[in-house]
Amino acid sequence: MVAALPSLVGSGTVLVLLATGSVARDVLVxxxxxxxxxxxxxxxxxxxxxxxxxxxxxNEAPPRNDTGN
Structure with missing residues (x-):
């Protein structure tokens, strides 16, 4: 599966590195x-x-409560 990633997404170097990384780094990310x-x-x-x-x-007037009447 990991070997197929580069052919699917350009060079795919980033995806391969993320897929083969450690669990601790994934949790930190x-x-x-x-x-x-x-x-x-x-x-x-x-x-x-x-x-x-x-x-x-x-000196400003309070906002009008315009009910439409």
């Missing part, structure tokens, strides 16, 4: 990917959701 994804989720989703709404100036 998986954990690294999970950490990167969590950091992106935190920065792009969780942190903006925690920000308080922008403060209004004292």
């Amino acid at each position: 998986g954990v690294g990917i999970a950490i990167v994804l969590f950091v992106l989720y935190y920065v792009l989703v969780l942190r903006p959701a925690r920000r308080p709404p922008p403060r209004r100036e004292s």
Whole structure:
């Protein structure tokens, strides 16, 4: 199976190295990917959701509650 990988994907050197690597390295790569994804989720989703709404100036009127009537 591993010998067939290079013919399927160009040179396939990366796939062959990943397929023949150690379990510990695979686990570290998986954990690294999970950490990167969590950091992106935190920065792009969780942190903006925690920000308080922008403060209004004292001379601004409150937002209208336009019901369409």
